[in-house]
Amino acid sequence: MSETAPSASDVKRWRRYLADERAEAAVYRDLAGRRRGEERDILLALADAEGRHEEHWRRLLGDRVGMPLKGSLRTRMLGVLARRFGSVFVLALAQRAESRSPYSVDAGATEAMIADEQIHAEVVRGLATRGRIRLSGNFRAAIFGANDGLVSNLALVLGISASGVSNQVVLITGLAGLLAGALSMGAGEYVSVRSQRELLDASSPAGSAREALQHLDVDANELALVYRARGMSARDAEERASEVLEHLTSDDAMDAEVGAHDSVGTGIGAATASFCFFASGAIIPVLPYLAGMEGLAALVVAAVLVGIALIGTGTVVGLLSGGPPIKRALRQLAIGYGAAGATYLLGVIFGASV
Numbered sequence: 137m138s139e140t141a142p143s144a145s146d147v148k149r150w151r152r153y154l155a156d157e158r159a160e161a162a163v164y165r166d167l168a169g170r171r172r173g174e175e176r177d178i179l180l181a182l183a184d185a186e187g188r189h190e191e192h193w194r195r196l197l198g199d200r201v202g203m204p205l206k207g208s209l210r211t212r213m214l215g216v217l218a219r220r221f222g223s224v225f226v227l228a229l230a231q232r233a234e235s236r237s238p239y240s241v242d243a244g245a246t247e248a249m250i251a252d253e254q255i256h257a258e259v260v261r262g263l264a265t266r267g268r269i270r271l272s273g274n275f276r277a278a279i280f281g282a283n284d285g286l287v288s289n290l291a292l293v294l295g296i297s298a299s300g301v302s303n304q305v306v307l308i309t310g311l312a313g314l315l316a317g318a319l320s321m322g323a324g325e326y327v328s329v330r331s332q333r334e335l336l337d338a339s340s341p342a343g344s345a346r347e348a349l350q351h352l353d354v355d356a357n358e359l360a361l362v363y364r365a366r367g368m369s370a371r372d373a374e375e376r377a378s379e380v381l382e383h384l385t386s387d388d389a390m391d392a393e394v395g396a397h398d399s400v401g402t403g404i405g406a407a408t409a410s411f412c413f414f415a416s417g418a419i420i421p422v423l424p425y426l427a428g429m430e431g432l433a434a435l436v437v438a439a440v441l442v443g444i445a446l447i448g449t450g451t452v453v454g455l456l457s458g459g460p461p462i463k464r465a466l467r468q469l470a471i472g473y474g475a476a477g478a479t480y481l482l483g484v485i486f487g488a489s490v
Contacts, residue, residue, distance in 0.1 A: 142196070142197075142200070142244075146244065147197065147200050149242070149244075150193050150196055150197055150244055151193075151197065151200075151201070151202065151205055152205065153189075153193050153238075153242075153244075154190055154193040154194060154197065154201070154205070155205035155206060157186050157187075157189045157190040157193065158186075158190050159206075159212060160186045160230075160233075161183040161184075161186035161187050161190065162183075163226070163230065164179045164180070164182045164183035164186065164230075165179070165180065165183045167179050167226060167227070168180045168183065175263060175266070178259065178263060179263070182256060182259060182260070185252055185256065188252075189249055189252070192245075192246065192249060193244075196244055227260055227263050227264035228264050230260045230264075231257060231260040231261050231264050234253055234256045234257035234260055235257040237250070237253035237254075237257075239253055240253075278409040278410070278412075278413045279413075279449060279452070279453060280321075280410065281318075281321050281325075281409065281410035281411070281412070281413035281414035281417065282413040282414065282416060282417040282445070282449055283417065283446070283449055283468065283472070284317065284321060284414055284417070285314070285317060285318070285321075285413065285414035285415060285416065285417025285418035285419075285420075286417040286418070286420060286421070286442050286445050286446055286449075286472060287442075287446075287471070287472045287475050287476060288313065288317055288418070288475075289310055289313050289314055289317065289417070289418035289419075289420075289421045289422065290420075290421040290438060290439065290442045290472070290476045291475050291476040291478075291479035291480075292309060292310065292313045292421075292479070293306060293309070293310045293313075293421045293422065293425070293435075293438060294421075294435060294438070294439070294476050294477075294479055294480040294483065295479035295480055295482055295483035296309045296310075296483060297434070297435055297483065298480045298481075298482075298483030298484045299483045299484075299486055303425060303430045303431075303434070306425055306434075307422065307425040307426065310418075310421060310422035310425060311422060313418065314414075314415055314418035314419055314422065315415075317414055317418055318410075318411045318412075318414040318415040318418065319411070321410040321411060321414040322407040322408070322410050322411030322414075323407065324410075325406040325407045325409075325410040326404070326406065326407035417445065420438070420441050420442055420445055421438040421441070421442055422438075423437075423438070423441060424437040424438050424441075425438075439473070439476070442472065442476070443469055443472070443473065446465075446468045446469045446472045446473075447465040447466075447468065447469055448465075449468055450464040450465035450466070450467060450468030450469065451464065451465045453468075
């Protein structure tokens with residue numbers, strides 16, 4: 137019994153899949169070229185898997201393959217970013233792309249391919265998580281600092297301006313708010329991160345404990361108490377302790393959670409990021425007044441500029457988190473404008489009562 141010939145729409149769709157698989161494999165190879173060790177091997181394995189999918193569509197198309205198509209705009213953009221940057225942003229975008237695979241509703245895709253795409257999303261999520269952990273400490277300070285600078289200084293400028301004071305007073309107030317806020321944010325982040333790292337240091341196993349492992353009584357297995365103290369059940373603790381005592385090859389046998397210090401960042405790094413990004417955000421509402429604008433025109437320009445910046449920071453957070461960037465951007469915009477609007481109304485009320 138002969139197979140039914142694919143329709144024209146099937147051929148068109150499968151050729152698109154073929155182009156996308158080829159482009160995605162190239163993205164993973166480009167990313168692998170910027171990695172070493174295990175991460176490089178994982179990315180190359182993903183590229184090989186995409187190559188298998190590519191061959192599947194080639195077999196289905198047969199002599200209908202035609203001239204090679206370009207991948208989708210999304211995939212081509214991923215390729216450009218991977219070649220130029222190779223950053224966690226690309227992995228976050230790739231994570232979203234893998235999780236939106238159309239294969240689950242396409243009769244031409246095999247069950248194995250559908251499963252591959254679902255697993256690929258988790259593999260890329262894991263790789264992206266490593267990058268997020270490495271930059272999360274200072275990144276958190278940067279995003280928090282920028283948004284705080286944008287919102288707090290816009291609220292300050294709008295509130296003071298609405299009270300009816302002169303343009304010079306608004307400008308001086310905005311600059312003072314910038315400097316005071318940046319210094320406060322930088323100092324606060326430094327103390328916060330240093331304190332958190334000191335708490336982590338206090339929770340990390342001592343070197344002498346690692347050295348004592350080889351001398352423990354295997355039968356008594358007191359190492360199990362360590363794992364029970366960390367929250368494991370008695371059975372799991374016994375199994376984990378037995379495994380460690382059996383091998384005694386890992387320097388991380390008694391380590392605290394991997395990556396905990398990296399996710400916090402450094403005190404100086406967090407303070408610098410917070411200071412600089414707060415200042416860069418706080419200067420935006422002041423720009424119209426520095427340019428000599430006054431009154432309502434200055435307020436509108438300041439609000440528009442801050443809105444654009446809030447959309448930008450929200451989009452970045454959305455991309456890095458693997459979530460919908462537009463939703464994150466609109467959330468940032470709503471929160472920022474809500475706070476600034478409330479302060480403006482207070483300024484109008486107090487200004488009218490003076």
